[in-house]
Amino acid sequence: MNPILTFIVVLIGFYGLATSKNIIKSVFCVTIIESGIILLFLNLGNFQGGGIPILNGEADAIVDPLPQALMITTIVIGSTVTALSLMLCIKLFHRYGSIEWAQILRREDVE
Amino acid sequence: MMEHAPILFILIPVITAIIIYVLRSRWSHYLAFFAQIIVTVLAVIYYVDIAPHFVSGVIYFIGDWDVIGIPLMNDRLSAVLVSLTIFVWWMVLIYKFRPKEAEPTFLFFLLFLEGVFLGLLQTSDLFNLFVFMELTTIIVTILVAFKKMGSSIRAGVYYLLLNTAGVLMFLIGVVLLYYTFGTINMLEIRNGMEGLAPGHTVVGLAYVLMMAGISVKAALFPVFAWLPRAHGVAQSAVSALLSGLIVKGGIYLFIRLNGMFSPADFDYMDFFFFVGLATALTGSLFAMMQKNIKVLLAYSTLTQVGLIIIGLVSLDDYSAGLLHVVHHALFKGLLFFAAGIIVSVYRTKDITKISGLMRSMPIVSIFMIIGMLAITGAPFMNGYISKALITDALYDDPLRYYAVFLVNIGSAAAFVKLSMIFFGPKTLSYPHKNYAQIVPLAVISLACFVFGIFHESLGEILFGFDVSAVDPFTFTALATYIVTIAFGFLLYHHLIRPDRKGVRRLRRFTVTFETANYLFVIYVAVLTGFFLLL
Amino acid sequence: MISVNRILKNALKLTVLLSALGFLFVFFVISMVDLSDLYSDDGMRYFFEHGYAETGAKNLVTAILLDYRLFDSLFEAGILLVAVSGVIWISKHDLEEKNVPFMIDKHKTPDLFVTFARLVYPLLLVFGFYIIINGHLSPGGGFQGGALAATAILILYYIDTDKETNVNFIVTSEKLLYLAIIAVTSVSLITRGVLFTNFMPIDASADWKAIYLVILNLLIGLKVALGLWTIFTAFLREGR
Numbered sequence: 001m002n003p004i005l006t007f008i009v010v011l012i013g014f015y016g017l018a019t020s021k022n023i024i025k026s027v028f029c030v031t032i033i034e035s036g037i038i039l040l041f042l043n044l045g046n047f048q049g050g051g052i053p054i055l056n057g058e059a060d061a062i063v064d065p066l067p068q069a070l071m072i073t074t075i076v077i078g079s080t081v082t083a084l085s086l087m088l089c090i091k092l093f094h095r096y097g098s099i100e101w102a103q104i105l106r107r108e109d110v111e
Numbered sequence: 112m113m114e115h116a117p118i119l120f121i122l123i124p125v126i127t128a129i130i131i132y133v134l135r136s137r138w139s140h141y142l143a144f145f146a147q148i149i150v151t152v153l154a155v156i157y158y159v160d161i162a163p164h165f166v167s168g169v170i171y172f173i174g175d176w177d178v179i180g181i182p183l184m185n186d187r188l189s190a191v192l193v194s195l196t197i198f199v200w201w202m203v204l205i206y207k208f209r210p211k212e213a214e215p216t217f218l219f220f221l222l223f224l225e226g227v228f229l230g231l232l233q234t235s236d237l238f239n240l241f242v243f244m245e246l247t248t249i250i251v252t253i254l255v256a257f258k259k260m261g262s263s264i265r266a267g268v269y270y271l272l273l274n275t276a277g278v279l280m281f282l283i284g285v286v287l288l289y290y291t292f293g294t295i296n297m298l299e300i301r302n303g304m305e306g307l308a309p310g311h312t313v314v315g316l317a318y319v320l321m322m323a324g325i326s327v328k329a330a331l332f333p334v335f336a337w338l339p340r341a342h343g344v345a346q347s348a349v350s351a352l353l354s355g356l357i358v359k360g361g362i363y364l365f366i367r368l369n370g371m372f373s374p375a376d377f378d379y380m381d382f383f384f385f386v387g388l389a390t391a392l393t394g395s396l397f398a399m400m401q402k403n404i405k406v407l408l409a410y411s412t413l414t415q416v417g418l419i420i421i422g423l424v425s426l427d428d429y430s431a432g433l434l435h436v437v438h439h440a441l442f443k444g445l446l447f448f449a450a451g452i453i454v455s456v457y458r459t460k461d462i463t464k465i466s467g468l469m470r471s472m473p474i475v476s477i478f479m480i481i482g483m484l485a486i487t488g489a490p491f492m493n494g495y496i497s498k499a500l501i502t503d504a505l506y507d508d509p510l511r512y513y514a515v516f517l518v519n520i521g522s523a524a525a526f527v528k529l530s531m532i533f534f535g536p537k538t539l540s541y542p543h544k545n546y547a548q549i550v551p552l553a554v555i556s557l558a559c560f561v562f563g564i565f566h567e568s569l570g571e572i573l574f575g576f577d578v579s580a581v582d583p584f585t586f587t588a589l590a591t592y593i594v595t596i597a598f599g600f601l602l603y604h605h606l607i608r609p610d611r612k613g614v615r616r617l618r619r620f621t622v623t624f625e626t627a628n629y630l631f632v633i634y635v636a637v638l639t640g641f642f643l644l645l
Numbered sequence: 646m647i648s649v650n651r652i653l654k655n656a657l658k659l660t661v662l663l664s665a666l667g668f669l670f671v672f673f674v675i676s677m678v679d680l681s682d683l684y685s686d687d688g689m690r691y692f693f694e695h696g697y698a699e700t701g702a703k704n705l706v707t708a709i710l711l712d713y714r715l716f717d718s719l720f721e722a723g724i725l726l727v728a729v730s731g732v733i734w735i736s737k738h739d740l741e742e743k744n745v746p747f748m749i750d751k752h753k754t755p756d757l758f759v760t761f762a763r764l765v766y767p768l769l770l771v772f773g774f775y776i777i778i779n780g781h782l783s784p785g786g787g788f789q790g791g792a793l794a795a796t797a798i799l800i801l802y803y804i805d806t807d808k809e810t811n812v813n814f815i816v817t818s819e820k821l822l823y824l825a826i827i828a829v830t831s832v833s834l835i836t837r838g839v840l841f842t843n844f845m846p847i848d849a850s851a852d853w854k855a856i857y858l859v860i861l862n863l864l865i866g867l868k869v870a871l872g873l874w875t876i877f878t879a880f881l882r883e884g885r
Contacts, residue, residue, distance in 0.1 A: 003677055004673070004674060004677060007670065007673050008670070010283065011666045011669065011670060014276070014628070014631075014632055014666065015632075015662065015663075015666055017272075017276055017625075017628040018625055018628040018629040018631075018632055018662055019625055019629075019659075019662070020625065021625065023268065026272055026624060027272065030272055030275055030276060030279070033276065033279050034279060037279060037282055037283055037286065040283070040286060041286045041289075044286065044290050044680075045290075045689075047290075047681075047684055047686075048684075048686065052784070053692070053704070053705040053706055054703055054704045054705065054706075054782075054783065054784065055696070055697050055703045055705065056703065061693075062689065062692075062693055062705070063689075064686065064688060064689040064692075065689070065692050065696075065705035065706045065708075065709055066289075066295075066688050066689075066692065066709055067286075067289070068706045069706045069709040069710045069714060070238050070714075070717075072706070072710065072721075072786075072788055072789070073238075073242060073710075073717055073718070073721045074282070076721050076724065076725065076788060076869075077242070077245050077721065077724055080249065080724050080725055080728035081245070081248075081249065081271065081275050081728075083728060083732060083876050083880075084249060084252065084253075084271065084728050084731055084732060084735075085268060085271050085272060086880075087731075087732045087735050087736055087879065087880065087883075088252075088256060088264055088267055088268045088271070088735060089268065090736075090880075090883050091259065091264050091735055091736075092261070092264050092265055092268065095260075095261035095264065096261060096265075101623055101624045101625065102623065104265050105265065105269075105621055105623055105624070106621075115834075115840055118840055118841075122827070125723065126824065126827065129726075129820050129823060129824055130824075132730065132820060133817055133820050133821065173715070173716045173840065173841050174712065174713065174715060174716070174833075174839060174840065174841045174842035175837075175839040175842065176712075176713050176842075178691075179688065179691055179692075179713055180713055180714070181714060181716045181717065216730070216734055219730065220727070220730070220731075223723075223727060227720070227723075230720070238714075238717065239714075239716065239717055239720075242717055242720050242721065242724075243720065245724065246720060246723065246724050246727070249724060249727055249728060249731065250727055250731075252731075253727070253730075253731035253734065253735070256735060257734075259735065259737075264735075287676065287680070289688075290680055290684055290685070291680060291683050291684075291685065292685055293685035293686060293687030293688045293689075294687065294688060307683075311679055311683065312672065312675045312676040312679045313676040313679045313680050313683060315676075316672055316673065316676045629658065629662060632662060632665050632666065632669075633661065633662075633665050635665070635669060636664075636665035636666075636668050636669060639668060639669060639672055640668070643672055
């Protein structure tokens with residue numbers, strides 16, 4: 001059940017990307033998609049249950065550690081993409097005075 | 112020591128980039144040249160060394176972890192593209208060379224991108240591929256937005272968000288594959304797929320999602336909207352790099368992924384022929400309408416990418432498409448470099464305002480003519496060889512053959528329009544002082560000739576396939592070319608030159624960001640329907 | 646102007662979009678059912694059996710990040726590096742700008758917040774370093790601890806709104822730390838003949854191997870903290 005719910009989160013993110021008229025909303029939709037994918041990857045790892053992937057001698061079966069490591073990387077990547085795109089949005093606001101896609105894309109070359 | 116060469120290809124540019132950024136000296140450019148020399152020497156030694164193993168590929172596991180580590184693979188395809196990458200980066204470094212000053216920040220991003228891209232071309236691990244794809248996206252965004260003008264920044268944001276959405280779609284496919292096969296090593300997954308019965312939905316859905324992500328990166332129809340923006344506003348050296356090489360990264364991944372999924376036997380050839388054709392027709396149509404020289408060249412890239420995809424799916428091996436990848440990188444780089452010089456001298460990007468190029472800069476004009484002959488496929492040029500390979504592959508199906516013929520006519524019309532800048536009275540221009548910029552033009556023009564005339568021997572040695580079926584020294588070759596150019600000229604003269612209202616409307620046509628994502632979702636749904644239902 | 650035509654067009658686009666997404670959802674559910682038959686846990690088995698012996702880390706996630714897939718982590722740190730440089734480059738004010746709303750800096754933080762921040766800041770910093778150093782024995786590691794340490798430093802900005810930072814120094818030291826990370830991971834070329842892994846021989850005891858893990862975690866944690874600090878400073882400068 002959990003993986004299906006996380007996939008719905010991803011789909012909501014794509015719906016948002018396809019309909020948002022505001023740049024900041026688009027940036028957050030990308031964040032939502034990325035969070036959904038992270039949750040999806042981690043949830044599928046829990047298929048057969050098990051303990052945390054730290055060997056304290058407690059559990060005899062563990063959750064898969066590889067997805068967890070990969071998702072740490074993904075979180076870092078996602079946060080840097082968000083930071084970079086938000087900085088670009090700030091600059092766009094300074095240049096065009098607006099953060100709506102329609103206004104920004106329609107203007108001819110403004111220096 | 113030599114077996115560590117794959118990692119050194121990646122590390123040397125990256126470490127040099129960081130040193131350049133930290134030191135910020137006036138000699139940064141010389142340091143970059145030095146690093147580039149080391150990489151070139153290493154590449155030559157390494158590839159000559161492993162040449163006997165080109166068919167199966169040489170695998171290097173990082174950290175010596177056999178099955179669960181990250182492998183770097185070098186086979187013929189990687190070798191060709193790595194060599195092309197090193198060559199194009201040489202051209203860009205020479206083009207940007209100024210004897211007295213250096214731009215450390217620009218060189219930092221440029222060299223870092225070289226290391227990352229060389230990594231992307233060699234890695235054989237799906238998540239590592241994701242990391243390299245995201246890294247390429249970020250650095251390219253920064254390079255596109257480097258001039259910090261309004262148009263550069265909006266192109267950068269558009270590129271970043273759309274490409275990240277595509278790469279994230281790719282990542283979902285990786286997730287599905289990992290839990291099906293227990294590994295993210297591309298070779299192991301291929302082995303696992305051979306043991307699996309065909310028709311599993313998981314594998315099909317993974318294929319669809321990954322192909323959708325790759326299509327965004329390779330700028331296929333309908334998710335190409337970022338390409339004319341990004342390639343049209345970046346500075347010429349960056350545009351040459353993007354159009355020549357980075358977009359080909361997406362095509363390389365297309366080849367690799369289809370290779371990985373080959374045991375599952377998806378019938379992708381027909382579907383992607385139409386995608387390629389749609390891409391080529393769109394590029395062709397819009398290239399004719401443009402007045403901005405760089406946007407025109409960007410749409411021309413789109414056309415050629417479409418032709419490359421058509422070439423890749425029409426034959427059993429990837430020979431036709433791959434040759435055009437190499438040749439297109441050469442002449443598109445040449446055209447963008449020449450465009451950069453023209454724009455800096457005439458201080459405008461509008462081709463209706465530029466004229467008299469033959470008189471003001473005859474040398475640049477000659478090189479640019481060579482580039483235009485190459486891209487339209489004149490005999491004796493490399494463009495003819497690769498285009499003829501692609502069209503010959505379609506000879507059995509007349510409908511497809513004439514569709515590609517139509518694409519070539521449109522492309523010819525666009526370049527006829529561009530060639531109008533050679534004639535006419537000489538308009539106001541500033542003198543051109545930077546002679547280093549002519550060197551890449553000369554080198555690439557020479558390469559175009561060499562590849563065009565000695566195609567048989569070169570094809571055998573470098574690519575290992577047989578291009579002897581194509582012969583540029585025949586009368587039919589010349590006749591076909593002249594007919595194409597003639598039709599192109601007629602098209603330009605009657606439809607484009609009067610600059611009617613339709614042409615002006617099409618020139619201003621843009622795809623908004625929401626529409627681009629909307630098309631992306633529809634594209635994924637269509638892919639799912641096609642591959643999972645039929 | 647709102648016309649019936651436009652409403653119908655928008656409704657049509659919305660329906661097509663929702664049906665496309667629903668279509669994907671259906672296929673995803675089918676593939677989930679498919680996956681439950683095919684699910685393979687080969688990867689998990691290997692790490693469970695060999696992870697501790699080969700890498701010296703009880704935390705298998707750290708084992709993967711710093712040994713098996715060290716190459717990935719290197720370029721993850723590299724992404725931070727490039728993004729920091731990119732953000733700084735883009736935020737530099739070179740040209741004239743209109744529409745810049747200068748945020749009034751009289752935005753005073755409440756005294757209660759300042760007092761508690763002064764209390765929490767050292768605890769948070771120590772906790773961050775604990776997470777960094779203990780990454781191989783308990784949940785944590787360089788990246789996570791670095792983010793915590795960065796948060797601790799950022800609290801200082803709320804306490805002292807006029808704080809001046811020498812951004813160039815931080816950026817330079819971040820890049821030098823990255824070169825140090827590459828150097829530490831390359832030592833294994835000399836000791837074991839293999840690049841990018843632990844520099845202790847493979848049959849050394851887990852305690853010896855942990856030395857490498859702690860060093861690497863420290864370097865990565867410091868680097869991540871400096872990088873995040875720089876990004877935040879760049880954003881703050883935009884608002885002034």
